Amino acid sequence: MNKRNWIELSQDADTGIESIRAHFQGHAYDPHWHDSFLVGVTEQGVQQFNCRRVRHFSTPGKVFLLEPGEIHDGHAPTEEGFTYSMLYLDPHWLERELLALFEQAPSNGQPGFADTLSQDPRLATAVSQAFYALHAGELRMVRQNAIDALLASLTDHLEWRKRQALDPRLPLVAQVARDYLHAHAFEDIGLDDLARTCGVDRFRLSRAFKAAFGLAPHAYLIQLRLARARQLLARGESPAQVASALGFADQSHLGRWFRRAYQLTPADYRKRCSNLPD
Structure with missing residues (x-):
């Protein structure tokens, strides 16, 4: 920073x-x-x-x-x-x-x-x-x-x-992909797996997803994991535990993405929210 x-x-x-x-x-x-x-x-x-x-x-x-x-x-x-x-x-x-x-x-x-x-x-x-x-x-x-x-x-x-399950303003393919990402957020999902679920090729999927949500599917998946990471860190779980639970390669991988999104390290966020030592 x-x-x-x-x-x-x-x-x-x-x-x-x-x-x-x-x-x-x-x-x-x-x-x-x-x-x-x-x-x-x-x-x-x-x-x-x-x-x-x-x-x-x-x-x-x-x-x-x-x-x-x-x-x-x-x-x-x-x-x-x-x-x-x-x-x-x-x-x-x-x-x-x-x-x-x-x-x-x-x-x-x-x-x-x-x-x-x-x-x-x-x-x-x-x-x-x-x-x-x-x-x-x-x-x-x-x-x-x-x-x-x-x-x-x-x-x-x-x-x-x-309240409605689907937003008529957004492509159906993108919404199906988003729901699948939410349901499998902590699994090692491949873009080809996601495309098969949606019944399209991965290039068409990526275009539709980015047009609908402003992020590529992999970036959206990382945001899902980061949102969950904030919750777990605020409850006092260690960055290493959170990285392992949410499918990040290691603690440093979580840390890189966390800092890019929030300009805080996971340890610093945990300390400020939970009043626990690093």
Whole structure:
């Protein structure tokens, strides 16, 4: 990592929400995705990232909103870099809280963000206050009040979508391949195996998959493993145990991919989330 870059990370014991404050200059991180909802605010500089096939520029006071699985990268286009604070919201936790707090939330729908960037000052304030309450470990009632204010502000930016097994906007081949990868994420899958499952050749599969999800199948598989690695490391499992369990060649192989996606080593992430020694 660039020596001028830094990351602060903590995890709230009650909700499991991760709070991250970071600063980057130049290249921040490669294309990747998370299995959480990401809600953050740019504090300083220009935060450039690609998401939903659009290049976005977030400046101070803007809120960025990413859904689970949305591929994004990060770059500082100006010399001073950018600083942001962000919350990782577990999808099951968020949906449960929304259904409990707001009667208008449909029971047969799933929440999503209407836009990737917002200039809503009320939302920006709510994100910042929730971030600092959680990151600083404020009193439980203070944290809960800040979270409720965040949820109330988010409702203006949520859209509820009908649950469906297949997305009509994406090629069926790509969706079948994605589901197979999720079901066999920790096995040594070959591209030809995946293509046979989908009934096409591997070149057609790769083109359809990248067009649908923005990553090649092997890169998507690695992201699946990294998402699971975060969960296991946060529970206190060692990087060596996690690498072995998830099909990485060894601990250093896990470490290379983990740093590229999150700019943290697995050991550092484990220590910050679980308060355990390396």
